[in-house]
Amino acid sequence: MTARAEPTPPAPSGSEPLLRTTDLTRHFRLGGIFSQQVLHAVDDISMEIGEREIVAVVGESGSGKSTLARLLAMLYRPTRGRIYFRGRLLESLRSRRDVLWYRRQVPMVFQDPYSSINPVFRVSHGVMRNLTLHRPELRGAARRAEAERVFEVVGLTPAREMLAKFPYEMSGGQRQRVGFAQALALQPRLILADEPVSMLDVSIRAGILNLMAALREREGVSILYITHDIASARYVADRILVMYGGHVVETGPADAVLADPKHPYTQLLLAAAPDPREPAAVDSAAVAGEPPKVVNPTEGCRFVARCPIAVDECGRVTPRLHSVGVGHAAACHLALADPGWPGGSRDGG
Ligand code: SF4
Numbered sequence: 001m002t003a004r005a006e007p008t009p010p011a012p013s014g015s016e017p018l019l020r021t022t023d024l025t026r027h028f029r030l031g032g033i034f035s036q037q038v039l040h041a042v043d044d045i046s047m048e049i050g051e052r053e054i055v056a057v058v059g060e061s062g063s064g065k066s067t068l069a070r071l072l073a074m075l076y077r078p079t080r081g082r083i084y085f086r087g088r089l090l091e092s093l094r095s096r097r098d099v100l101w102y103r104r105q106v107p108m109v110f111q112d113p114y115s116s117i118n119p120v121f122r123v124s125h126g127v128m129r130n131l132t133l134h135r136p137e138l139r140g141a142a143r144r145a146e147a148e149r150v151f152e153v154v155g156l157t158p159a160r161e162m163l164a165k166f167p168y169e170m171s172g173g174q175r176q177r178v179g180f181a182q183a184l185a186l187q188p189r190l191i192l193a194d195e196p197v198s199m200l201d202v203s204i205r206a207g208i209l210n211l212m213a214a215l216r217e218r219e220g221v222s223i224l225y226i227t228h229d230i231a232s233a234r235y236v237a238d239r240i241l242v243m244y245g246g247h248v249v250e251t252g253p254a255d256a257v258l259a260d261p262k263h264p265y266t267q268l269l270l271a272a273a274p275d276p277r278e279p280a281a282v283d284s285a286a287v288a289g290e291p292p293k294v295v296n297p298t299e300g301c302r303f304v305a306r307c308p309i310a311v312d313e314c315g316r317v318t319p320r321l322h323s324v325g326v327g328h329a330a331a332c333h334l335a336l337a338d339p340g341w342p343g344g345s346r347d348g349g
Helices: 065-072 096-105 124-134 140-153 159-163 172-184 202-219 230-236 254-259 264-271
Strands: 019-030 037-049 054-058 080-085 190-194 222-227 239-244 247-253 322-325 328-330
Touching (some): 054 065, 054 202, 054 230, 096 124, 124 140, 140 159, 140 202, 230 254, 230 264, 239 254
Parallel strands (some): 054 239, 190 222
Antiparallel strands (some): 322 328
16 A cells, blocks of 8 residues: 655744754764774754755765765764754654655765666656556646656656666666656655765766755755765855864855865865866875774864864863855864954864
8 A cells, every 4th residue: 555645834043054964973882782982973963955056065985975965864873963954843744744844855965876776667757657546636637747857857868768777777866866866756845865966977077966956946856966976066066064083173155165275174075086087087095094983082183183283272171163265164273263253262163
């Protein structure tokens, strides 16, 4: 029997952003219930995503960016902190109906398209399943027409022929477009795109980045774009969050972060990515050293072992995000504070 998700009326949103988090935190206990080892995958992230906005979350493997995406997808429960969607606290969504309501509006597109495409069915299967489950008002020919429409929107044309293909008959880029089509069939407000281009050839990455920009323009959808490649964020992002060791270390309008990065880690990422036309040449692995595994962390900057400009204070005092410009913040003791920041100490958080 098919479960049907009736739309749940949203709470009045007023001036609320589309999605907002406060002090969002996720820890994992390592090695069993008696272990004292706790991995701090995500610590104290407060962020917002607006309507029709593309926000890029940039960081290396182990930075916590995929854990953040899974928290927002309700695949993990927060250890601490809150998530609000259109003013509604996610913790308050308890019934299956309410969770389906949220997942319809905030679907996820995975790094590996095979995670969300069943290889034994034609690619029409996933789109039709989503339409059946989440949009039961569409039936028969209307359902089929909507499946063709979303395939056309994501560039899989002629749609009727493409819907009849099996995944193995498609290229990696086409399969990733199927993932976006499945999401689009839900009429989402926000798509969580977890490294959607990292497994693709350079030659087809730009096509998927252009697709995300087109979805924002034509369908009015917001996108959280998770990536290890800061160069690709240049193409599509309105705002950038740079993550390191579970913390946001820099955030701001994409133009400001890219033109005038304030955190040494962002500066190193950009130095390794000088040519925005060559995303293949860019990888945060170019930053010397290994990313930290943040287990039972003590006070101090988590970037200190790799930072070329660290001072004594860095190993003793954890830097907090502070304003370094309009809408621009960095968590570094040596990033000069914006004098207009209210209360403005450099570590003012
Ligand atoms: Fe480097 Fe210190 Fe800034 Fe951390 S706080 S990024 S160690 S200068």
